[in-house]
Amino acid sequence: MPTETLILVLAIDRGAGPAPLTEHRTKAAVPFGGKFRVIDFTLANCLHSGLRQVLVLTQYKSHSLHKHLRDGWSIFNPELREFITPVPPQMRESQEWYAGPFDAIRQNRYLIERSRARQILVLDGGAVYRMDYAELVRAHAESKAEITVAVRAVDGRGSGTQACVELTEGERIAGFGRPASPPVENALAAPVPEEAERLETMGVYVFDRDFLLEEMMRLDQARRDDGVVADTDLALDIVAPVVADRRVVAYRFGQDRGRVTPDRYWCDLASIDAYYQANMALLRAEPPLDLYQADWNIHTYQGQYPPARTVPGATSGNEGIFVNSMLAAGTVISGGGVNHSVLFPKVRVQDGAIVEASILFNGVTIGEGAHLRNCIVEKDVEIPPRMQIGHDPKSDRERFTVSEKGVVVVTKSP
Structure with missing residues (x-):
């Protein structure tokens, strides 16, 4: 499975929500938790999940992020076909920058085509959470899905930033809805009673490789025939139009089979207040995200400074x-x-x-x-x-x- 999964980490977001912290860096490179960068949490999930073929798609003010990847994440062994490689727009087909998340994937189709992967794991590099991606990929294979969308339970108002998900029997996705706009505290809310459950996306997707290549060809043709295809949200613009015709299933975050279920924590730092509260929450006696979890440490770059x-x-x-x-x-x-x-x-x-x-x-x-x-x-x-x-x-x-x-x-x- 490790060599059958190619990971694409989307780090192209300007991160308008936590501005002005993104004035000089992309959202994925924003400092977090006293020593980390936001992207460290996504990459640590890859590391501990044993999935180590990672392409980081970069664009907006990416120097800080590239430097961090070089200094902190040059730890994989290319002789074992392991890598973390930043990929800015290559402009192989045109002079365009990445126009959105799917276009960033589309412009790197050649990397998918020459990969031996059977599935493509697409991740948002601008969120903080723990997750066992190996279990997600295993569930994707067991369900014989063409797309698996990671979802999490929130209260009735949701986070206000992610698409909501409607399910049918067997965890099949019937459709998506646009997010509401609740108070920022909901991004850190505790689990809610089952009767009030609402499911939202997390920016984590597994695509069957052959399906993804086929879909890119279809959207390329649609763009030529009808003009620009909407591309601001993978769930709403890319996955939603195909749920009626393809096998699209949900994977619930925090299942018992995963190795890091105790935290059940996710935050996309969608505003200054969300960013601030997420950091302050780390100071609680029992924080919602345990940075001291010995079996799932967060790797990063640290300068050789003297002790505090x-x-x-x-x-x-x-x-x-x-x-x-x-x-x-x-x-x-x-x-x-x-x-x-x-x-x-x-x-x-x-x-x-x-x-x-x-x-x-x-x-x-x-x-x-x-x-x-x-x-x-x-x-x-x-x-x-x-x-x-x-x-x-x-x-x-x-x-x-x-x-x-x-x-x-x-x-x-x-």
Whole structure:
């Protein structure tokens, strides 16, 4: 099975939802959880599932992502036919960039044709979750499906970002519906009673290779005959039109047969608030996503930085402290205080500075006496001494991007 499955990871999304974090990087490359990138979770699923023939389709501001793949994921052995290869638009047939998820697959048809794979696993590189893809592929083969769509149970309002799914007997998909727009908290909601169950897609699909090649030829002809074919969502634009004529089945996320069912966690980080809440949820006593699960660790690139530490402030002599927070390597708290926050590598918190319920990216410096609350601070930003952010909504909106829930995103030095 490992060599019979070719994986296409879609990392072409501008990620408009979590903007301005995607101003200089694609959504898949956005930092997450104190040391990771979003795409690390999808790639770790591939690694632990034993499926190691991976093409990462890239496009939008992809340098940061390409560098991360080079530095952190050059771990597969090509002699064993293992690889993780970034594939920007090759323009073999025209001068067009990827026009959408299916067009990105279509433009790389030659890679599918020369592959020995029997099925093509298509994944969204911009979501955070754990999943045993090997079990998904096994279920696809057992059901003799032409397309298998991974679905998850949500409450009656859904996530607001994914297509909803209607099933018939035998887990056959009868149709898809457009997503609603519920509050962002639903992206992290706990399981709901069965009577309120609603199923949504997850951006995870298994296609029979021969069917996929046939469908690409059909859509190419339709494009020539009728013009542009809609291509913004794989479920709604590509899978939905064929459910009546082809065998399309659902695979329920979190089944007992999978090896990582205890988490049952998925989040597509569709907004700044969803991104912020997903990071803050990692600080719970029992987080919905366990980063410390020993048998399913998340691989990534880490710089060779010294250990994080706290030291007394040079002026005040007060001890640096942190409470219920994540501190990555190279971080130093010098007489400041950090509470319920996520700090990426090489952060500096100076004497008397206070950081509360915030996310600080690589290389951020918080000046003496500054006070941050409910903030996301972009990499290498220096917060001047005694500046307050997250305390005065009116002042914050004049200087920074502020989300609907009041999270302040600082993307440049004030």
